[in-house]
Amino acid sequence: IGRIAGAGGFAPGGGAFAAATRDGELWICDVSEGGRRFRTGALAWPGSACFSPEGKSLAALLGDGAFRVWETATGRAMLNLSRSERGFVCATFSPGGEVLAAVDGDGELTVFDARTGVIRFRVEASHNSGSPAVFSPAGAMLATVGERGDLHVWDVERGAERFRVDRFARGAFSADDRRLMVARPGGELVLVDALTGGLLLSLSDPAYGFS
Numbered sequence: 001i002g003r004i005a006g007a008g009g010f011a012p013g014g015g016a017f018a019a020a021t022r023d024g025e026l027w028i029c030d031v032s033e034g035g036r037r038f039r040t041g042a043l044a045w046p047g048s049a050c051f052s053p054e055g056k057s058l059a060a061l062l063g064d065g066a067f068r069v070w071e072t073a074t075g076r077a078m079l080n081l082s083r084s085e086r087g088f089v090c091a092t093f094s095p096g097g098e099v100l101a102a103v104d105g106d107g108e109l110t111v112f113d114a115r116t117g118v119i120r121f122r123v124e125a126s127h128n129s130g131s132p133a134v135f136s137p138a139g140a141m142l143a144t145v146g147e148r149g150d151l152h153v154w155d156v157e158r159g160a161e162r163f164r165v166d167r168f169a170r171g172a173f174s175a176d177d178r179r180l181m182v183a184r185p186g187g188e189l190v191l192v193d194a195l196t197g198g199l200l201l202s203l204s205d206p207a208y209g210f211s
Contacts (some may be wrong), residue, residue, distance in 0.1 A: 011055035016072050018049065018058070028058060028072060038075025040068075044087065052097040052114070059100060059114075061088050067102060069114065079117040082110070090132040094139040099156060101133040101142055109133060111156065121159030122210055136173040141194060143171070143180075151182060153194070164196025165190070 009178035010017045016037065018026045026049055029035065042063040043049060049060035057078060059069045065087040069079040081100075091102040100112040109123040122143075134143045136207060141162065142154040142169040151168035155163055165171075171182040173194060180192045 005006070009051075011051045011058075012053055012071055013055040015055065018051075026058075026060065028070075028075065029197065037073070038070065040070070041066075044089070046161050048090070050092060052093045053095055054097055057097070057114070059091055059093065061091060061102075067091065069100070069117075079112075081112055081117050082119060092132055092135065094135045094142075094156070095137060099135075099139065101149070103133055103144070107147060109141065109154075111154075120156070123154070136177045136194065137175050138177040140177055141173070143173075145171075153180070153197070162195075163192075165192060165197070 014030055015031055017031060018028050020026055026040040026043060026052050028037045028039070036144050040049065040058070040060045040062065044061040049058060051058050051072065056072055058072050059067070061067055067088050068077060069081070070076065071080055073077055088102040088104050091100060093100055098114050099120065100114045102110050102112070104110070107194040111120045111122070112118065113120055135141070135156075136143070140156055142156050144152045144154070145168060146152055146164070149168055151165040152161055152169060153163055153165075165180070165182050167184040169183045169185050171180060173180055179196055179200065180194045182190050182192060184190065187204055189203045190199060192198065193200055
């Protein structure tokens with residue numbers, strides 16, 4: 001939600017947009033007036049920034065290793081979050097905008113309170129640093145991909161792992177947060193109870209698989 005592509009993108013609600021410059025900064029501009037509100041400094045790489053779901057704040061991973069959050073309307077620096085020794089490589093807001101999840105270069109997951117910057121919980125380096133954390137639609141769960149390709153599902157409120165699914169290729173939560181669909185390598189599709197991790201359904205098509 002609100003993720004900014006390499007060239008830029010609009011904030012949810014459409015009142016502001018982000019434009020990437022040649023030197024790697026983002027300019028946050030006002031749609032109606034056309035003027036620049038503020039700029040972020042050089043990003044860690046193109047696309048390493050995202051608006052909150054309501055568009056009121058912007059989080060960005062910067063080239064100097066900093067992880068900052070600004071108020072979109074004013075450019076006021078709201079948070080300067082804890083740095084990781086290896087630097088954060090991807091970050092995302094929860095659907096409600098109250099939580100930020102970031103994965104660093106070692107695969108360590110850190111979950112922040114997006115309003116205060118306080119760390120809610122941190123999980124040791126065991127995740128694929130190239131895969132972003134993904135929140136469920138209601139924001140109660142957070143999914144990450146492990147180094148061995150298994151899917152970890154975390155309880156955001158408790159900061160504890162609910163369950164994991166091995167041999168993960170791709171997947172999706174249902175809109176009500178009650179189920180998780182997972183496609184596995186080899187043509188298997190499983191439906192999992194997202195509260196307990198229990199298997200609800202398994203389908204197999206070795207010839208064509210599921211996409």
